[in-house]
Amino acid sequence: MAIIVCPKCEKKHNVNLDTIRENAGSGKNIAARCKSCGHKFPVALDALFARDKEVPAPEPRPAIRRICVTLSKGGVGKTTTSVNLSAGLALAGYKVLLVDTDTQGQSSYILGTKPRAGLTELLTKELSPEECIIGPGKTSGSCPGENPWQA
Numbered sequence: 001m002a003i004i005v006c007p008k009c010e011k012k013h014n015v016n017l018d019t020i021r022e023n024a025g026s027g028k029n030i031a032a033r034c035k036s037c038g039h040k041f042p043v044a045l046d047a048l049f050a051r052d053k054e055v056p057a058p059e060p061r062p063a064i065r066r067i068c069v070t071l072s073k074g075g076v077g078k079t080t081t082s083v084n085l086s087a088g089l090a091l092a093g094y095k096v097l098l099v100d101t102d103t104q105g106q107s108s109y110i111l112g113t114k115p116r117a118g119l120t121e122l123l124t125k126e127l128s129p130e131e132c133i134i135g136p137g138k139t140s141g142s143c144p145g146e147n148p149w150q151a
């Protein structure tokens, strides 16, 4: 598919390049008529096909599910739930990234880690994602919030 814009009314038209290729023969230009305003104008086929080659088809992305554990009340089990849910999903074979937005960074404590960087450094772009994400393996990791051990 490609888009041809009418030079008069600027209406955008979706056109099927395969159909044009089949019907245009060896000519370098075709005449198009705008379905909206009726204006007839030339379309350079070379430019149209070249534009088609420039845009690669987007690669299919794996499905990502975001689960948010949040409640304004304190001490109700948010951290416990998110850490155990993450661990359970990782054990079930899912790729998991646990992002702790709490400045206490308690998920790191529960997971038994003392990260030197976390969400702050990631958001301020002080460090790269690779430096902020810690994890036990290739399939899962966590990005801690601020934590008490941080210098």
Ligand SMILES: Nc1ncnc2c1ncn2[C@@H]1O[C@H](COP(=O)(O)OP(=O)(O)OP(=O)(O)O)[C@@H](O)[C@H]1O
Residues within 6 Å of the ligand: 073, 074, 075, 076, 077, 078, 079, 080, 081, 102, 106
């Ligand atoms: N399902 C549960 N049953 C019993 N106790 C629990 C349960 N979930 C969490 N707790 C306990 O409740 C306390 C608070 O849990 P947690 O730290 O996960 O809450 P939180 O909502 O993250 O707290 P905060 O608002 O301070 O971040 C902890 O002592 C934890 O062990």
Ligand SMILES: [Mg+2]
Residues within 6 Å of the ligand: 078, 079, 080, 102, 106
């Ligand atoms: Mg908590």
